[in-house]
Amino acid sequence: MAQSTTKKKPVAAMIVMxxxxxxxxxxxxxxxxxxxxxxxxxxxxxxxxxxTAFVFSYFHGGFTGHFWTVLGVEAARKKKEVK
Amino acid sequence: xxxxxxxxxxxxAITILxxxxxxxxxxxxxxxxxxxxxxxxxxxxxxxxVPGLMAVASNMCHKFPKALVGAIKRFxxxxxxxxxGLILGVSAEAGxxxxxxxxxxxxxxxxxxxSNLYVSVAFVVILATVGGFVLYDAxxxxxxxxxxxxxxxxxxxxxxxxxxIPGTMVHFKSINARVSVLFTIPLGFATGLMxxxxxxGGFVGVPAMIYVLGAPSLMASATELVIAFVxxxxxxxxxxxxxxxxxxxxxxxxxxxxxxxxxxxxxxxYVKPFMIKVVMGLIMVIVLFSRGLxxxxxxxxxxxxxxxxxxTVKLLKNGSFAIMIFALLLGAFIVLxxxxxxxxxxxxxxxxxALEHGEV
Numbered sequence: 215m216a217q218s219t220t221k222k223k224p225v226a227a228m229i230v231m232x233x234x235x236x237x238x239x240x241x242x243x244x245x246x247x248x249x250x251x252x253x254x255x256x257x258x259x260x261x262x263x264x265x266t267a268f269v270f271s272y273f274h275g276g277f278t279g280h281f282w283t284v285l286g287v288e289a290a291r292k293k294k295e296v297k
Numbered sequence: 298x299x300x301x302x303x304x305x306x307x308x309x310a311i312t313i314l315x316x317x318x319x320x321x322x323x324x325x326x327x328x329x330x331x332x333x334x335x336x337x338x339x340x341x342x343x344x345x346x347v348p349g350l351m352a353v354a355s356n357m358c359h360k361f362p363k364a365l366v367g368a369i370k371r372f373x374x375x376x377x378x379x380x381x382g383l384i385l386g387v388s389a390e391a392g393x394x395x396x397x398x399x400x401x402x403x404x405x406x407x408x409x410x411x412s413n414l415y416v417s418v419a420f421v422v423i424l425a426t427v428g429g430f431v432l433y434d435a436x437x438x439x440x441x442x443x444x445x446x447x448x449x450x451x452x453x454x455x456x457x458x459x460x461x462i463p464g465t466m467v468h469f470k471s472i473n474a475r476v477s478v479l480f481t482i483p484l485g486f487a488t489g490l491m492x493x494x495x496x497x498g499g500f501v502g503v504p505a506m507i508y509v510l511g512a513p514s515l516m517a518s519a520t521e522l523v524i525a526f527v528x529x530x531x532x533x534x535x536x537x538x539x540x541x542x543x544x545x546x547x548x549x550x551x552x553x554x555x556x557x558x559x560x561x562x563x564x565x566x567y568v569k570p571f572m573i574k575v576v577m578g579l580i581m582v583i584v585l586f587s588r589g590l591x592x593x594x595x596x597x598x599x600x601x602x603x604x605x606x607x608x609t610v611k612l613l614k615n616g617s618f619a620i621m622i623f624a625l626l627l628g629a630f631i632v633l634x635x636x637x638x639x640x641x642x643x644x645x646x647x648x649x650x651a652l653e654h655g656e657v
Contacts, residue, residue: 250305262538263544271362278555289566
């Protein structure tokens, strides 16, 4: 039996991460005036864009990773790693 | 510093799609060669009306989370040397601060045109020497028929690995040797200096890891993502302290670039290592022409040559931007093509294996 057909695709994880990711982007765009004026204050508020970047990268990064896996775009099976 | 309250541009659907698209292509190339994209993204944002400093800040704020995701992905493939990345990253941060200081001084003395001329000349000189060498080396490997064999450290790297300076030696898994940090510090510093000057530190960092330290291309390009993360995080914090980051722009670019970086990282598992050098060298040499085209414009603004007509300036500016986009698209095309061919070859290999074992 071919290996690829038995491997379960992370569809559920992709959907969960995708929904959270869409919600994050929707909030960012719908509340952009409040977000811009708050983030632009500088000083300690500098932490806000940094935290935002980490949160978005976690959820959207998870979504995009699962997205390619579900589409069947995965790393080569023979590893190319060096050491 | 521009008035922040009036610096935020209005976002419409076209702008969002444009940023998403450039982010995707930039991410694809970054996932493959460890850097790239910034040289198109910053002027790309400025063409939308974003002030220069805010474009640099927003680009940086998308760069560090992108590099983090790419580094984690490539770490899973065993391609990242975290220790080397962190050591180079910290010294690169110092290089960024020093480079930004030089930029400010040049700008204060010679104005915008002087600063732009300095950046363009640095671009042309560095990309011509380093890019030309990387491309020549890739061509030599291709011609020698050794494209499939494991890369070996060059003479310079072997010499550096042979030098023992007590108290400064660190073992790096990518090099599989001990190297003095007295050699890695200036390399990291130069990478940061380049990041602050031409926005793409990896054009110095990756070749330095390959040719000076002796790291394989795949590991050098993956480790560059760790350096980019450290530099990007520090830079973003610095700019965010002054409220210069437009988080909307950064996150929209990130949306596209995370799709791209995952794909670029996957692509590295399908290609021969010398392909990293091919893509990097090609982009560097093409971008060189893009920046070279702008040199007469800045010379004219400084009064060092006859004043150019408005049409000529517009033509040169548009030509320069078009060449940059072409460089990025060509890089993305080579990555996708190499990946497609690798995937096809893998399928054939598995099909013939299944036939041999009587599974079909």
